[in-house]
Amino acid sequence: METLIHPEIFGRHVTAFFTGKSPGADPERIARAASIDKQKIYLPIQKHTDKVLVLDSDLSPRIADAVITSNKGILLGIQVADCVPVLLYDVKRNVIGVVHAGWRGTAASILKKTIETMRERFGSFPDDIKIAIGPSIRWCCYHVGYDVLESVEKATGIGEYHNPPLPPFSKGGLGGFYCLDLASANKYQAVSAGVPKENIWVSDECTYCHPDKYYSYRFAKGTTGRQGGFIGII
Numbered sequence: 736m737e738t739l740i741h742p743e744i745f746g747r748h749v750t751a752f753f754t755g756k757s758p759g760a761d762p763e764r765i766a767r768a769a770s771i772d773k774q775k776i777y778l779p780i781q782k783h784t785d786k787v788l789v790l791d792s793d794l795s796p797r798i799a800d801a802v803i804t805s806n807k808g809i810l811l812g813i814q815v816a817d818c819v820p821v822l823l824y825d826v827k828r829n830v831i832g833v834v835h836a837g838w839r840g841t842a843a844s845i846l847k848k849t850i851e852t853m854r855e856r857f858g859s860f861p862d863d864i865k866i867a868i869g870p871s872i873r874w875c876c877y878h879v880g881y882d883v884l885e886s887v888e889k890a891t892g893i894g895e896y897h898n899p900p901l902p903p904f905s906k907g908g909l910g911g912f913y914c915l916d917l918a919s920a921n922k923y924q925a926v927s928a929g930v931p932k933e934n935i936w937v938s939d940e941c942t943y944c945h946p947d948k949y950y951s952y953r954f955a956k957g958t959t960g961r962q963g964g965f966i967g968i969i
């Protein structure tokens with residue numbers, strides 16, 4: 736069974752969806768699912784950076800963990816397996832974007848930087864930007880040390896996206912484990928960049944809780960495939 740989640744927040748002018756294990760992020764299968772030419776799918780080389788690529792007519796693969804463009808006929812994609820996939824759409828200027836936000840990207844404010852780059856390069860106003868945050872590992876299953884929480888908090892500010900150390904996991908002092916929700920942290924970052932709360936949709940699914948439906952890096956203990964988030968004006 737194919738998992739294709741179409742966030743309603745974007746309306747009908749864009750093609751936008753998140754996938755599960757099937758059809759995953761394989762360009763061949765995505766092209767079929769979206770009824771477009773495989774050559775028109777753009778996937779950056781992801782390296783957990785904070786690099787935002789502004790895509791023009793040069794479709795050669797480059798290192799970036801966020802891509803924005805006003806090109807029509809291109810399907811932008813991002814690949815994940817627990818990390819947070821984010822899709823963006825400026826409804827007034829017809830600019831689209833994808834973001835891969837793991838804890839490193841979130842700690843480097845990659846979503847905020849993407850929104851700022853849309854503003855600088857295309858004149859986007861945050862009020863016009865709609866955002867969909869796809870399935871990722873959530874509070875229930877993402878336990879991190881204080882160092883990770885601290886770096887995400889420095890970028891995000893104070894908010895309800897983590898829980899204090901759980902006694903069963905606590906090793907005492909600062910060595911306890913925290914439940915971190917990167918999807919919510921990214922929502923906070925978008926709101927602090929000026930995007931209205933009502934413009935943001937967040938999936939309520941956890942990839943680790945549904946290993947039958949989604950690839951989960953932590954569930955599989957490392958070796959796994961990738962699902963994706965895709966958006967295009969096609």
Ligand SMILES: [Zn+2]
Pocket residue numbers: 872873874875876941942943944
């Ligand atoms: Zn879970």
